[in-house]
Amino acid sequence: MPGLSGRMSVVIKSKISKLLDRAEDPAETLEYSYQKQIELLQNVKKGIADVVTSKKRLQLQEQKLRDQVVKLDTQARQALAAGNEDLARTALERKNVAQTELQSLDTQVAQLEQQQEQLTASEQKLRAKIEQFRSRKEVIKAQYSAAEAQVKISEAASGVGEEMADVGLAMQRALDKTENMKARADAVQELEAAGTFEDLTQLGAGEDDIDRQLRQLSSSSEVDSELAKMKAELGAGSSPSAGELGAGSGESAEQGQAS
Amino acid sequence: MIVRIATEGQYELTEGDAEVLNELDNHAVAACEAGDEEQFKQAFKELIEFVRKTGQPVAEDRLDASDVIIPPPDVSFTEAQAEFSGEGLIPG
Numbered sequence: 001m002p003g004l005s006g007r008m009s010v011v012i013k014s015k016i017s018k019l020l021d022r023a024e025d026p027a028e029t030l031e032y033s034y035q036k037q038i039e040l041l042q043n044v045k046k047g048i049a050d051v052v053t054s055k056k057r058l059q060l061q062e063q064k065l066r067d068q069v070v071k072l073d074t075q076a077r078q079a080l081a082a083g084n085e086d087l088a089r090t091a092l093e094r095k096n097v098a099q100t101e102l103q104s105l106d107t108q109v110a111q112l113e114q115q116q117e118q119l120t121a122s123e124q125k126l127r128a129k130i131e132q133f134r135s136r137k138e139v140i141k142a143q144y145s146a147a148e149a150q151v152k153i154s155e156a157a158s159g160v161g162e163e164m165a166d167v168g169l170a171m172q173r174a175l176d177k178t179e180n181m182k183a184r185a186d187a188v189q190e191l192e193a194a195g196t197f198e199d200l201t202q203l204g205a206g207e208d209d210i211d212r213q214l215r216q217l218s219s220s221s222e223v224d225s226e227l228a229k230m231k232a233e234l235g236a237g238s239s240p241s242a243g244e245l246g247a248g249s250g251e252s253a254e255q256g257q258a259s
Numbered sequence: 260m261i262v263r264i265a266t267e268g269q270y271e272l273t274e275g276d277a278e279v280l281n282e283l284d285n286h287a288v289a290a291c292e293a294g295d296e297e298q299f300k301q302a303f304k305e306l307i308e309f310v311r312k313t314g315q316p317v318a319e320d321r322l323d324a325s326d327v328i329i330p331p332p333d334v335s336f337t338e339a340q341a342e343f344s345g346e347g348l349i350p351g
Contacts, residue, residue, distance in 0.1 A: 003281075003284035003285055003287065003288040004284060004287055004288055004291070004329065004330055004339060004342055004343060005262070005280075005284050005327040005328060005329045005330075006284075006327060007342055007343065008265065008327075008328040008329070008330055008342065009325065009326070009327050009328045012328055013324070016324075118266065118267075122266070124319070125268065125319050128319035128320045129319065129320065129321075129322060131320070132320040132321075132322055133322060136322065155322070155323075155324075156322050158324040159321070159322030159323050159324050160322060161324075162263065162324050162325060162328075166263065166265055166266060166328075169265055169266055169331065170265075170266035170331075173266065173331065173333070
């Protein structure tokens with residue numbers, strides 16, 4: 001097969017034969033292969049642990065963002081109730097950004113979950129093959145002459161070798177994806193550090209750089225409709241004691257009370 | 260014939276099915292060479308699904324090497340092109 005599948009087979013086979021060429025004595029080849037297999041099994045375990053750690057970190061970040069969404073929502077309501085529509089809008093814009101981040105974290109956590117499952121299944125397969133190799137190794141050492149042993153070893157070792165190469169590939173791909181996620185998680189942390197999701201009541205009157213950037217990031221139509229919804233809710237809730245919160249066009253009501 | 264879907268596992272295919280697989284593989288390669296990502300994705304998906312559907316999963320404790328190895332199901336177009344140009348998915 002000259003196609004994609006053929007090429008990959010050739011690459012893996014050449015890697016396995018390189019591995020086998022390292023030792024000349026059959027018994028030594030067997031032990032060397034076995035040792036390599038055990039090493040890889042340990043690495044797979046470590047790889048799985050790394051994926052789990054990354055997943056936990058993302059889940060922690062998810063929780064933080066979830067708290068921020070609730071907090072920003074409350075702040076938007078408070079700001080609106082106090083008649084400060086600009087501040088309410090800023091809070092909603094930040095909430096919007098936090099929610100978008102949250103969605104992407106959700107997807108990533110699901111991906112890591114899948115990777116963890118896949119690696120665990122790979123580990124189990126590799127373990128079964130190594131166990132099979134171990135018992136075959138003892139038989140080969142005990143029963144075959146050097147020449148015969150060489151053939152048997154090649155057969156057994158290429159079966160395990162291929163599994164090893166495959167698990168190695170699965171791990172590498174899992175790690176690459178985890179690295180990408182780390183980069184993204186770091187970016188969220190930078191946003192946090194820049195005060196993006198911080199307490200808005202601490203914010204001054206003026207609009208800073210972050211606000212302008214956030215406005216670009218968040219979908220304004222979503223913010224608009226949420227703001228309208230919030231206004232309607234506040235309006236409906238405060239209608240019996242109209243004027244107190246200055247529902248809707250709050251300025252005149254506020255001025256009326258102040259004077 | 261034993262076929263491995265990389266990062267997934269080994270399947271045993273009959274000789275007749277192996278011929279169909281060869282056809283599907285050729286389609287994927289042709290799309291790859293033509294630089295047609297959409298067509299490659301479609302062809303590669305068909306290839307993977309064919310193996311999963313018609314192949315018998317190989318027992319975990321069997322030590323047989325595969326006759327062919329198919330790139331991982333989540334292979335990207337760029338990776339497939341690299342594979343086809345000879346660099347491969349598995350670095351030196």
